[in-house]
Amino acid sequence: MKICGIIVEYNPFHNGHYHHIQRAREISQCDVLVAVMSGNFVQRGEPAIIDKWQRAKKAVEYGVDCVIELPYIYATQSASHFAKGAIDCLKLAQIDSLVFGSESNNLEELQEMADSCIHVDHLKESLHAGHSFPKSYGLLAKEMEPNDILGVAYLKELNNTAIKPYTIQRTVHYHDQMIHQQIASASAIRKAFFNHTNIQDTTPMTQELENSVCVQLKDFYPYLRTILLTSNPKELSNIFLFNEGIENHLINQAMHCATFEEFLNKSTTRRYTTSRIQRSCIQLLNRVTKEEVMNLPPLDTLRILAFNETGRNYLKFLSEKEIKVASKFAQIPEAYRKLEFRTTLLYTSQMDETKRDELIKKEIGGPQYIKSTTPQ
Incomplete structure (x- = not known):
């Protein structure tokens, strides 16, 4: 079984993410595509614009076979810690390949930086200070972009593993605030949505956004x-x-x-x-x-948010490999479980009682089985 991993936030899920899913399947020729996704809070230190359950469901509808939650404590930290948590999850998930977006799309240069002693959280500062290597001149000729920085962090965590990394070209700047085409950045879509601008052609989550309490x-x-x-x-x-x-x-x-x-x-x-x-x-x-x-135990359990029929068979495969999978909230290790529940209480505190109760029930429930994987 060939298993490909991707690391995502889907804040919200948009056309560029669908392209990433398609290219990941094409490049890796995988049997199973697994996504590790941030939950209700994301890496920039913000609440997700829409809850993790709806984002996970949309991911499976658009081609992901199984969505694993990146624990809160990793999802809300700097690049190196975010990457460590995500790659640790994917190692447990038994992936053999990783596909990530990159502005430079130059895996050789990114790998060279990953092999160096440069701390990824201070990558820009280190490069400006002259701590570079000959083959990295291409990246040094311009500012290091967010996905390239994360890419270096992923590659550092993949060192000394058999997991094969691949990059795909990112065509839209991570922080681009303007919608120029059907593939726009998540930042631009969020800005347009809150400014009551039409985002219909950029994301399949338009209806979900319009019907949800979008937390800021x-x-x-x-x-x-x-x-x-x-x-x-x-x-x-x-x-x-x-x-x-x-x-x-x-x-x-x-x-x-x-x-x-x-x-x-x-x-x-x-x-x-x-x-x-x-x-x-x-x-x-x-x-x-x-x-x-400091007292959190090592990550040894995967929490599943959503899966399809292929994902169901994949989860059986993990069980046979004796990988711990939390199909119930109580199966999440207690220290992580307490954090997830507490952060859900904060996230839902801005919602009416009906929506709040709905998300709390989902939090303490099990993963979602999604029948269809065909985009609507």
Whole structure:
């Protein structure tokens, strides 16, 4: 059985993601396509625009055979930790190939960087400081792009494994805020949606978006501001990702900023990137402590969000390999389970009681079996 893995967020699922699925199948010639997907919070430190269950369902409808949830604690960290969690999941999932999008589409150069001692979370800084290698000049001629940085992180985690990596050309910039064609970035689609601009031709999730409560980080600002202004700095320093005195910086900004947009703008500095600020705020909102993360056991269980008939047979294959698969919420290791439930409570806190109860029931339930894999 040939098993190909992809690492995704689908925030929301769009035409470029469908292209990725098609190309991954074509390149790898796999029997099973497995996606590791961020849950209700994503890598930039934001709540997903639409819940993980709907995104997982759409992924299976458009060609993924099995969707595995990337645990919250990995999904909301910097590139190196995000990559480690995702690749650890895919190793457990027994993949033999990985296909990821790349702006440069130059696997040789990306692999060379992965083989170096450069820390991926500080890749841009390291390259600008001159820590480069001869074959990397092509990448150095321009700014390192987000997917290439993640690609280096994936490749570092794949070193000393038999998993074969492949890249596909990313045609739309990760941060592109404009919709120029049918394949647009997720950032552009989110911006257009919140600006009430037509996104019909860019994503098959238009109806789901229109019928859902689309959560944004700014919705939590009154709560976030209250926590910052009523907590002791020493207490805040125990929160995961609160390092280098960031608690004092955030308290100061919260004191003077009435809106989240102003808070985020003034909190972002040369020292603290926007993503770093958002990821830190997410950990505070979810009350995740450094001690809690330090005591998490090694990742040894796969949580399945959705699967089709091919996925069902694949899960039987994993069972025969004695890979731990959580088909019930109670089967997730307790420390991870508590985090997932707590973050679901925060995510649903902006919703009406009916929708909140629906998502909480899904959280403590089992995965979704999706019959059709044909795009509608």
